[in-house]
Amino acid sequence: MARPPLLPDAAILAVIDELRDQHVVLTGTRLRDELARRHGLRGGVTRLYRLLHQATQPRPVRAPATRLEPAGDGAELQAQLAAALERARLAEHREEHHQTRWAGEIHALREQVRTHLDASHRLKILEGELQDRSRELASAFYRISDLENEIDRLRGS
DSSP: OOOOOSSOHHHHHHHHHHHHHTTOOOOHHHHHHHHHHHHSOOOOHHHHHHHHHHHTSOOOOOOOOSOOSOSSOHHHHHHHHHHHHHHHHHHHHHHHHHHHHHHHHHHHHHHHHHHHHHHHHHHHHHHHHHHHHHHHHHHHHHHHHHHHHHHHHHHHO
16 A cells, blocks of 8 residues: 655645745746745655646636725735835844854854864874884884993903
């Protein structure tokens, strides 16, 4: 038995409609990236392209309204405008917070890379110094051995 999809078709179609309303060039990759950003799931390729094709069929053209007056009274339009402005303000706030957060993350990662590069460079210098000291120590042992042999030779004579 096949397991049901993790993300319902309605949620995917809602994202497609929203992206189309934003006049975004809508590709399968763009849709999958947006789904991953919003829901943490990218969705199956075949299913997404089927829904994308279904949703991107040409929209029917609506007949222009014959009335020139607004559909509702002024107070209702003002309330709708205020709600839209509040949504826009919140969206802008979320975007600024998102940008600030990721800028901080990027800065921290750059600092870590810089620290690792500095440590890597310092490690190479220390390895070279260790090799030099090892050679000096080996040379000193040989010199000590030679001197001990000469002392023994002089004592024996």
